[in-house]
Each structure stands twice: as C-alpha cells, then as structure tokens.
Amino acid sequence: MAKEKPGTIQVKSFADHHVITQPNPLRKMLLRVPESDLDDPVGRAEKALAGLSGEFKNWMAIEADRLSAAHAVILRNGFTVDNREELFRAAHDIKGDAATFGFPSAGAAAESLCRIIEHAPDLDQVPPELITHHINAIQAIVRERTKLDTAVMASALSKQLRGITDEFLLKVNRDRPEHLEAILAPSIVPAE
Amino acid sequence: MYRIDFNKLRFLICDDNPHMRRILRTLLHSFGAREAYEAEDGATALEMYSHYVPDIVITDWAMPIFDGLELAQMIRQPESKGNPYAPIIMLTGHSEKRRVTVARDAGVTEFLAKPISAKGLYQRILNVVANPRPFIKTKTYFGPDRRRNTNNAYIGPERRVGGEMEVMQQPSLLDKARSNV
Numbered sequence: 001m002a003k004e005k006p007g008t009i010q011v012k013s014f015a016d017h018h019v020i021t022q023p024n025p026l027r028k029m030l031l032r033v034p035e036s037d038l039d040d041p042v043g044r045a046e047k048a049l050a051g052l053s054g055e056f057k058n059w060m061a062i063e064a065d066r067l068s069a070a071h072a073v074i075l076r077n078g079f080t081v082d083n084r085e086e087l088f089r090a091a092h093d094i095k096g097d098a099a100t101f102g103f104p105s106a107g108a109a110a111e112s113l114c115r116i117i118e119h120a121p122d123l124d125q126v127p128p129e130l131i132t133h134h135i136n137a138i139q140a141i142v143r144e145r146t147k148l149d150t151a152v153m154a155s156a157l158s159k160q161l162r163g164i165t166d167e168f169l170l171k172v173n174r175d176r177p178e179h180l181e182a183i184l185a186p187s188i189v190p191a192e
Numbered sequence: 193m194y195r196i197d198f199n200k201l202r203f204l205i206c207d208d209n210p211h212m213r214r215i216l217r218t219l220l221h222s223f224g225a226r227e228a229y230e231a232e233d234g235a236t237a238l239e240m241y242s243h244y245v246p247d248i249v250i251t252d253w254a255m256p257i258f259d260g261l262e263l264a265q266m267i268r269q270p271e272s273k274g275n276p277y278a279p280i281i282m283l284t285g286h287s288e289k290r291r292v293t294v295a296r297d298a299g300v301t302e303f304l305a306k307p308i309s310a311k312g313l314y315q316r317i318l319n320v321v322a323n324p325r326p327f328i329k330t331k332t333y334f335g336p337d338r339r340r341n342t343n344n345a346y347i348g349p350e351r352r353v354g355g356e357m358e359v360m361q362q363p364s365l366l367d368k369a370r371s372n373v
Binding site: 034047182 | 193200212221248284311314337
C-alpha cells in the first residue's frame with residue numbers, strides 16, 4: 001500500500017532554525033484545464049449533502065439523546081473525569097454539527113454548555129438547573145423543529161441561555177484571567 | 193485554470209462522530225476522491241497513517257484515546273519513519289482564536305471551524321495541494337511555516353537572518369473583562 005517517499009528535500013539553516021523545502025508531492029494532482037472543462041466540485045458536493053439531509057433530523061435526535069444520556073449519568077453519580085469528558089464531547093459534537101443538520105439554535109445552546117464545562121472552576125458548584133436547562137433546550141429544539149413558530153423561539157431560547165451562562169462564567173472567573181480572556185474572546189465563526 | 197485530480201488523492205479522515213465521518217466521506221467522494229480511509233480515534237488514525245500513507249489528513253480535535261492535536265504532534269516527528277510532511281487539515285467545533293494558534297503550533301496545516309461547508313473544505317484542500325508551505329524546524333517546533341503572509345510593515349528583528357528573538361507584548365482582554373464584571 002505504501003506510496004513513494006516525498007522528493008528531494010532541501011534544508012536551509014539559520015541561527016536557531018532550519019527551513020525545509022521539498023518539491024510539492026501533490027503537484028501532479030493539480031491539472032491545468034481550459035475554462036470550458038472546469039466542472040463544479042463544490043456545487044456537486046452541496047447537492048450530495050442535500051441528498052443526505054433526509055437523515056439529518058434522525059442524526060440530530062441521536063446526538064441529543066447521547067447528550068441526555070451523558071447528563072443522566074452525571075445526575076446519578078456526580079461529575080468524574082470520564083463523564084465530564086463524555087458530556088463535553090457530546091455537547092461539542094452538537095455545537096459543530098447542529099448547523100449542518102439544520103438546527104443552528106441547538107448548536108448555539110450546545111456551545112453555551114461547552115463554555116460552562118470548559119470554564120467553570122468547579123462543575124459541582126454550577127447550579128444543576130443551569131446545565132439541565134441547556135440539555136432540555138437542545139432536546140426541545142430538536143423535537144419541536146417541525147412547528148412553524150419554533151425557529152424564532154429556539155433562537156431566543158439559546159440566546160437567553162448564553163446570556164445567563166456568560167454572566168455566571170464572568171462572575172466565577174473574576175480571578176482567573178486566562179479563562180476571562182477566553183470567555184470574552186470573539187468566535188472565529190461568523191454569527192448566524 | 194486549474195482543477196484538482198481528486199481521484200489520485202488519498203485521504204485519511206479521523207473523527208469519532210460517525211455522522212461527521214459520513215458527511216466528510218460524501219463531500220470527498222463528490223469532489224471526485226476514491227480513496228478515503230476512516231478512523232474513529234487518534235490511535236487508530238496513527239496506525240492507518242503509517243499503513244496507508246495518505247496524501248492529506250483531515251482530523252477532528254476532540255476525540256477519545258488521543259485527540260487530533262496529539263495526532264498532529266505524532267505525525268510531525270522529523271525523525272519518524274513515516275512521512276512527517278503530510279498536510280493536516282483540522283476540522284473542529286472549537287471556534288476560539290486561541291485554538292487556532294494551539295493547532296498551528298502543533299503542526300496543523302489548515303484549520304477549518306465547523307459547521308462544515310463544501311466550499312470551506314474544498315478551499316482548504318486546494319490550498320494544501322497548490323500552495324504547500326516550507327517546513328520549519330526549531331528546538332520546539334516542526335511543521336509548516338507559521339508565517340502565512342509577508343508583512344512589509346514589520347520592523348522587528350529578522351530571525352531568518354540570525355537576529356535575536358524578541359517577545360512582543362500583546363494587549364490583553366483582561367482589563368476589558370474586569371470592567372465588565
């Protein structure tokens with residue numbers, strides 16, 4: 001299965017570092033074609049993604065249930081390193097996937113939950129209802145999506161949760177500058 | 193005009209989420225790729241990396257066993273038997289600027305924040321295929337050149353002609369934070 005090793009490597013040495021240049025091993029994958037022969041790979045991929053969209057609601061429900069299951073374990077046993085990680089990964093996956101699946105407000109609520117898990121100094125001291133409200137909001141947004149009036153409500157709900165979360169995090173991180181900086185830093189993802 | 197001959201490119205996808213793997217596979221196949229191997233954690237990805245020698249790695253950050261950041265660090269071992277130069281595209285739900293810096297310092301070639309789009313992914317692939325950057329090796333870093341732009345207005349020491357490094361003070365958000373509390 002092994003492919004050839006990359007081409008000849010040139011090394012230029014400086015006082016505290018080396019600059020290493022190799023012939024572009026992927027150059028041969030770049031084809032020069034007349035404009036008339038250019039196809040539209042991005043358009044093709046968008047169509048293929050649209051073809052998958054029939055599965056998105058089901059996938060989103062699976063992700064939301066995984067989050068609820070992780071939360072249920074914490075309610076039973078309290079926070080441990082492992083179940084904190086599982087709750088974070090489940091929320092983080094929703095944060096990343098939900099907009100693709102057509103549930104941007106669920107993604108925003110999941111992002112707010114991720115911020116609590118990442119930046120609360122002690123998760124056992126976080127008001128339990130703050131976490132529960134996030135889980136319930138995500139479940140509700142996923143369940144109620146088919147109703148026409150729910151998009152605005154879902155957006156308002158996730159914004160309100162984020163507001164309460166930020167207020168809480170700013171308060172509990174008063175003396176933790178590195179967390180404050182992270183909490184206040186703008187996202188690199190444009191807002192919806 | 194140029195286009196990428198995707199059917200000659202070999203991809204390794206590493207993401208613990210099966211839905212995201214399916215989306216990535218769909219996008220890559222639509223671009224024209226035929227070879228896309230999948231791993232659901234960093235350890236499996238590293239094994240597959242050695243075995244399949246992919247041209248491009250697309251990895252998530254948050255994963256069990258070891259994460260995408262550790263995977264990048266393990267690939268970027270200059271003395272390793274495998275290829276330490278393969279482009280690594282990090283596709284992640286992390287959306288904070290400091291994460292981009294951490295990923296960059298681990299040797300990641302391109303950073304793509306979720307939600308994923310066909311256009312965003314295509315542009316990152318085009319960039320690594322058409323515009324590879326030289327690699328830099330220092331005592332603490334091995335990976336693609338982290339200088340992405342030429343800054344003609346730069347007036348500090350020029351390390352690439354042997355000058356001393358200088359610590360540049362960045363304005364902190366702390367004061368702003370304190371004023372909001």
